[in-house]
Amino acid sequence: MLTIHSRDHQYQNPKFELIDGQLRPPVENAQRVETVLSRIRSVGLGSVLPALERGLAPILRVHEQAFVDFLQNAWSEWVKVYGEREALPLIWPTRTLGYDRLPEAIDGQLGYYSFDAGTPITAGTWRAARASANVALTAQQLLAAGEQAVFALCRPPGHHAATNLYGGYCFLNNAAIAAQALLDGGATRVAILDVDYHHGNGTQEIFYHRRDVLFVSLHADPRVEYPYFLGYEDEKGAADGVGFNLNYPLPWGTDWQQYRQTLKIALDFIKNYHPDVLVVSLGVDTFEYDPISKFCLKTEDYLTLGKDIASIHKPTLFVMEGGYAVEDIGNNIVNVLSGFED
Ligand code: SP5
Numbered sequence: 001m002l003t004i005h006s007r008d009h010q011y012q013n014p015k016f017e018l019i020d021g022q023l024r025p026p027v028e029n030a031q032r033v034e035t036v037l038s039r040i041r042s043v044g045l046g047s048v049l050p051a052l053e054r055g056l057a058p059i060l061r062v063h064e065q066a067f068v069d070f071l072q073n074a075w076s077e078w079v080k081v082y083g084e085r086e087a088l089p090l091i092w093p094t095r096t097l098g099y100d101r102l103p104e105a106i107d108g109q110l111g112y113y114s115f116d117a118g119t120p121i122t123a124g125t126w127r128a129a130r131a132s133a134n135v136a137l138t139a140q141q142l143l144a145a146g147e148q149a150v151f152a153l154c155r156p157p158g159h160h161a162a163t164n165l166y167g168g169y170c171f172l173n174n175a176a177i178a179a180q181a182l183l184d185g186g187a188t189r190v191a192i193l194d195v196d197y198h199h200g201n202g203t204q205e206i207f208y209h210r211r212d213v214l215f216v217s218l219h220a221d222p223r224v225e226y227p228y229f230l231g232y233e234d235e236k237g238a239a240d241g242v243g244f245n246l247n248y249p250l251p252w253g254t255d256w257q258q259y260r261q262t263l264k265i266a267l268d269f270i271k272n273y274h275p276d277v278l279v280v281s282l283g284v285d286t287f288e289y290d291p292i293s294k295f296c297l298k299t300e301d302y303l304t305l306g307k308d309i310a311s312i313h314k315p316t317l318f319v320m321e322g323g324y325a326v327e328d329i330g331n332n333i334v335n336v337l338s339g340f341e342d
Pocket residue numbers: 019020118157158159160168169170196198226283285291292293321322323
C-alpha cells in the first residue's frame with residue numbers, strides 16, 4: 001500500500017498542552033509520525049510518497065473562508081499582543097453569553113473559532129495543518145486514479161475540526177476534505193468510517209445535512225468521554241441527511257470482541273449504502289495502553305480490524321487521526337494496513 005507523507009507535520013510542535021488541569025508535554029507530538037514511518041519501512045508496506053500542494057480550493061469546499069483566514073493569521077495576531085507563546089482560548093461563546101458576534105481581539109477570536117483549550121496554536125500550526133490536508137488530498141488523487149487503498153499519514157489529525165471550529169488537536173478536517181474531493185472528482189457516494197476512540201464531531205457536523213456522505217463512528221460514550229457534547233446514538237442526521245449519520249457509543253473498557261460486534265453492524269450498514277469509496281478515519285487511541293483513552297484493543301486486534309474493513313471490498317482511503325501510545329502506534333497503524341492487504 002502507498003503511504004503519503006509530509007515533513008511539514010513537524011511545524012506543529014507545541015511545548016505543552018493543557019490537559020486534565022495540567023500543562024503537560026503534548027501527547028499529539030511529532031514523534032508519532034516518526035514511529036509510524038519507521039514501522040512502515042521496516043515491514044516494507046510499500047512506497048512513501050511526498051504530498052503535493054493542492055492549494056486552498058479543496059479546503060474551502062469544507063471549511064468557511066473566514067475560519068481559514070483566521071487559522072492563517074491567528075499566530076501573527078497573537079504574537080503582536082502576547083509574544084511568542086502558545087495561543088490558547090480562555091473564553092467561549094456558550095449558551096446565554098451570545099454566540100454570533102466575531103470579536104476583533106485575538107483572544108475573542110480564538111474562543112469564537114475553537115471548542116477546547118487543549119489545542120495550542122503555534123508559529124507553525126497553519127503550515128502543518130495545510131500540509132496534513134495536502135497529504136489526504138494527494139492520497140485522494142491516487143485513489144481517484146485507481147489505487148485500491150492508500151494511507152494518508154496525516155498530522156495534525158482532523159476529525160474534530162468542523163466547518164468553522166478547531167479543537168481536539170485538529171485544525172482542518174483532512175478526512176472530510178478528502179471525501180469532498182472524491183465527490184468533486186466524480187464519486188456519487190462516499191462512506192466515512194471513524195474508528196478513532198473519540199467521536200468525530202467535526203466530520204459529523206460537516207456532513208450532517210447530506211446523504212452523499214455517510215458518516216459512521218464507533219467511539220467512547222460521550223456521556224463520559226471527550227468530546228462530551230456530540231456523538232450520541234440519537235444523532236441521525238438532518239434534512240436530506242436523515243439516516244446518513246450513525247453513532248455507536250461504546251462503554252469504557254470495551255475490548256476487541258465487543259468492539260468487533262459493533263464494527264460488523266457498522267460495516268454491514270456501509271456495505272448496503274453502496275459507496276463508491278470508503279474513507280477510514282484511522283485512530284488507534286482504542287489501544288489498551290493509550291495514555292488518554294479507556295478501550296482495551298491489543299496490537300494483534302488491529303490486524304483483524306484491517307481485515308474486517310477489507311471485507312466490504314471498497315477502494316479505501318485511510319486517514320490517520322489519533323493514537324498516543326507513541327511506542328506502539330507504528331505497530332498498531334501498520335497492523336490495520338497490512339491486515340487490510342492480506
Ligand atoms: C484526534 C484525537 O484523538 N483528539 C483527541 C483530543 C482529546 N483531548 C482531550 C483529552 C482529555 C483527556 N482526559 C484523559 C483522562 C485520563 N488522563
